[in-house]
Amino acid sequence: MLQDINEISDGKIYGVHDMVRVGCSDCEGCHSCCEQMGDTVLVDPYDCKRLETELGMGFEQLMQSCVGLHVEEGLIVPHLKMQEQTDTCVFLNEAGRCSIHAYRPGICRLFPLGRIYEEQGVSYFLQSGACERGKTKIKVEKWLDTPQLxxxxxxxxxxxxxxxxxxxxxxxxxxxDEKKTVCMMFLQIFFFRPYESGRDFYEExxxxxxxxxxxxxE
Structure with missing residues (x-):
């Protein structure tokens, strides 16, 4: 696992209190990471609740406008859509800026970092060549910009x-049929059922x- 990561990173593992070179001058004049992403900008339940709350939409409405579904190793999971004509994120506006930047999904907040999942928890690595703008050092927790980290x-x-x-x-x-039933139950529990406004996400x-x-x- 770590050997594979070394091949696509700077070879270092970062915690949330570490400094990493990802500062990009607020992405001024650049939106390369918002185009040609296919189905890779995954949406998890935390992202789903934020999008529902901020956009005032249920999950079915999100699917009509900005969220698609794809199969990942047998499991159906959601992702942000790309616009068909431009192959850019549906939330990229005419000025080349993210129109949901304040509540963008975790994958977007993370980039150009990647996550490592281990028994001790989550740590991070810097993807080599993923962002040409990354020059200045910034603390990982500040970069992620997520409350109750x-x-x-x-x-x-x-x-x-x-x-x-x-x-x-x-x-x-x-x-x-069995697989479809289980996948639909998974989607119903974590996505289609509305999240309660004002309630603590982590309890839900x-x-x-x-x-x-x-x-x-079992």
Whole structure:
């Protein structure tokens, strides 16, 4: 794992209190990371709640405008759409700026960093050549710009583990109908069911995670 990361990074592992060269002058005049991203800008439940709250839309409405679904190792997961004509993010405005910058998904906040999921939690690496603008040093936690960062990182680790467990579970099912049923239940629990406005996300996440675990056999 670390050997693979060394091939695409500067060879260093960063924690949230470390300094890393990602400062990019507020991306002035550049939006390279907002184009030709395909289905790689994943949307997790935390992102989903923020988008629903800030845009005033439910998940079905998001799917009509800005969110798509794709299969990732057997599991159906959401992503931000690209515009068909320009192959740029649907939220990139005419000025070449992000129109949802304040509540953009975690993948967008992270770039050009990548995540490493280990038993100790989440750490980070700098992707080589991912952003030509990254020159100045900035603390990782400031770059991520996410409130309650410790709880957020715990959620990220739990979400990553849950997806891996779901993918492994789906690989053991015999029929496509069974797989579809499980995927739709997954989407219903974590995305289609509206998140409660004003409620602590992490409490709601724990309830939904427990619900999924209670209905799936070991």
């Amino acid at each position: 410790k709880r957020y990182q715990q959620f990220l680790a739990e979400w990553h583990s849950l997806k891996k467990n779901m993918q492994e579970y789906l690989s053991r099912l015999n029929t496509e 996440w724990e309830e939904r995670r427990t619900q999924l675990q209670s209905v799936l056999p």
